[in-house]
Amino acid sequence: MPNACWGCRATAATVPRPGGTDVDFDLSREQRDLSAAVRAFTTAHAGLRPDSDASSGQQAKAWAAVREQLGVHGLLIPEPLGGAGGTILDLVVVLQEFGRELFCSPYLASAGLATVTLLGLPQTEARDRVLRELGAGEVVATAGRDIFSDHRAVTGRPTAEVEDARWSLTGTSEAMIEAELAGVALVVANTVDGPGIFAVRLDASGVSRQRLVTLDPTRSLTTIRFDRVAADLLCSGGELVPLLPGIRAQAMVLLAAEQVGGASRCLEMAVEHAVARRQFGRPIGAFQAIKHLCADMLVDAETADAAVRVAAWNVDEQAEDVRETASMAALQASAAFYRTAARTIQVHGAIAYTWEHPAHLYYKRAVTSRRLLASPSALADEIAARTGLGVL
Template identity: 40%
Template sequence: MRLTEEQDELRAAVRSLLTRHQGASAWRPLTAQMGAAALAVPEEYGGAGGGARDVHVVMEELGRSLSPVPYLGSVVLTAGALLASGDKEACGRLLPGLAEGTSVGALAWAERGSWDPAAVRAVAVPGGAGGGWLLTGAKEHVLDRPRVDVLVVAARTRAGMSLFEVAVDAPGVSRAPVVTVDGTRSQARWVLDGAEGRLLGADGDGGRVLEHVRDLACAALAAEQAGAAGRCLELTVEYARERVQFGRPIGSFQAVKHRLADAYVLVESARSAALGAAFAADEDPTALPRAAAVAKSVCSEAFSAVAGEMIQLHGGIGVTWEHDAHRYFKRAHGSGELLGSPARHRARLAAGLGLTTTR
């Protein structure tokens, strides 16, 4: 599995941009100058017509820099849900703005800490103006930012799970930011109390859409985790070469070499798993559920382990605000639980293979 020359050039360009633009300020140049939000959007909706491997490249670089831009929530989850719904009218109206980065989307899905479609308890009943729907329920762990323009909500109807477009400023809609361990990934809790919504796609087809979007998002998140784990290893190797103890760099001690070698194996395994999921999404969608479950599990655990080693091998400075080690460790913890824990995805993988697993 190899990326194309164009994708390697995309990686270099994104890395250069994120070096020049720190934090949330990277969003406008990333979308307006580079067109990163349009990569996986079809050309008919104002996109570049690319695929999961292009998204993989961007997400890996965003993870490397711990960028707080809303790429996962807006580009992968929201735009992905709109495309998977098959609602051409909504796609034509909403996707161009998401592709340009002039609007930001959020997919309100998780409830009670679970991203399993079966866990959704929010309900939608007919009754809105013009044949619309009224939605009631609470959504947790919604990836967003202070300003959200497009809100897609998962709720149950009598036909089953469905997706709805809800105006963010509609009566009955409220948003409350939540404090998270990982301060670089904004999350909020959205509450709907009889809020009007517009059905996206077919009534009862939301379960299929969410499962597909979950797999795409797991593949993208795995790329982010692999990129962040790789950066952890880079910083730790640099420190091991510079930090002198007992008259010699600590990287020259055999015990430290072994730990860095183990971290290298974890990083390379994570990169392979993440890239495998991206290739599956583009070339063999039937293999995506399995590849995404493997990637999310492998990359979550690899990132957590390498971030932990980063703190250990940096010593005291690794737990201070003066160093970024704690930020990577917090991102590892938060991303490991996002979209389901490694144990949850191993259970999903085992179920697909007809096996059982112990959590």
């Protein structure tokens, strides 16, 4: 499928906003078609969802399929740089479908987090070179989690120094997301001017990787060590700091989209089981306790979906309340996924406690995703501070 823009302006339900402007948050026909195409793709490749630790071989197969069959690897990258020129809402559509199946690929890290980071930085030759490679599907990228969290210069990050008129990094980047297949890493390193973001080629001499043992077997986290590794400075110091909140807001919306997809699938699995499983001569879904669990799951999934949709629209339209709505969407989606994953296990009963059933994979993903970029308490405090409520 060619990298055509899936683009989008919705045409159905509208919501009034301050100032008297009605805003449409429904998906366009093109986006609904995109959602259907991605769902058909993930259904056809359901075997690439791991039942144990996601191997680099599985991820490589999944990424090759995304690139060759679906063609959404450069969805957000502008057309002049070889991408599809899509929007954050387009990317949200894809990530929701991947989240439904816990699809085993570095899509969130490369097409999502790394791409929004690069696009949020000033245009340079080094930045555009990486974006062109991503748009062409020639490389997978990963981004350091501290790009999306605490931006102060701290110990524990790599240190960047100039050697022979070139930057080099020495130190360790902890828990890089889906970095096993990555050819480029966006790394935060300390410089004399403060934190800087560098693009590092991971096939360079002096780079070593170690996959971490984590609760979630469907998403890899990798520690990367650098020993005087050549790097390209993308942005640093006073120029970088004002850009990071906007990058972080976009990253939170993308992770939230994936969480909404997982919550929706947990709801579907619970309802399917409640209809099919019979006890005392009737489906267990006829009992009030199960009805209430499923109803609560529906409310969680739908409200999180709405919050993510609004936040994505705000990002695309560069609205003033981008940071607030992104944090709200992240908090809502995180809570929704966690609760629906836990309630799915309750509805299924004993079978959900076995490794033969995928419920445990969704629960593990829900637990770890809650702290992948920001904890629920940090998000709540941020929302309270930005809306004038103080710190909760």
